[in-house]
Amino acid sequence: MPETSKPGLDPARARRAAFPRHVPIGTRWGDNDVYGHVNNVVYYAFFDTAVNGLLVEAGALDVAASAVIGLVVETGCRYHAPIAFPDAVTAGVRVARIGRSSVRYEIALFREDEAEASAEGFFVHVYVDRGTRRPVPLPERLRTVLEGWTAA
Template sequence: MDRARISDYVKQVSLGTRWSDNDVYGHVNNVVYYAFFDTAVNGCLVESGVLDIARSPVIGLVVETGCRYFAPVAFPDRLTAGLRVARLGRSSVRYEIALFREDEDAAAAQGHFVHVYVDRETRRPVPLPADLRNVLAGWVMPG
């Protein structure tokens, strides 16, 4: 996997690090990167009007995730999360996310996660609702 550039992503989201994100080694702990990924994706879904965290009848559950680290990030760094959809299935989506420090063009970390969309009550997979599919189709990189 080559180190991503900000131009490789359809959407960009500003994120801030917090004092509590740093670990004893003086950089953001690896598990926090996954929280950044979740925050970027779900924030964009809420902002797009296709996710109401408390009421949406269809919700995404993470079934797979991964991350590669290239450069350290530490509080008080400001980050930009780059986001794109790599695969849009019947009931699942593979999101690819990269984190960029301040105004840097090369990713400090990049990874992915897969949401399987399920009925909120039964937790059984369901097809992506049309409005969600339309929003996510706009997050697929052209070309």
């Protein structure tokens, strides 16, 4: 039975298996807000941490010295279920679209060992020259890494 049709799973929520890369992220005491769950702005930090950490790990980004850097030009998030400290979180990362100078990343946050995402988001990086901040074609090394993260 396909995962989307299993009893009890919400067809509107992403599944872990839909993401080729996974990054563990620890929640911190200060991530919780007065309502007792991780504040919405922290989710965006989780997205950035997951994507940029993978890029650094793959040798496609040197935060201090890369001539080409990605600037976020669009972002969004849907929240399905709360996450709270001290939950262990896994960020699933995939690339939905690769353009000439842009990339759309999709990220899902999974609480503990849950199969369904607690939150799903995206952001679009436009890659620019570090000095001029003008768009440039994706470097070949970056493009190769990103192609390995595309959604199946």
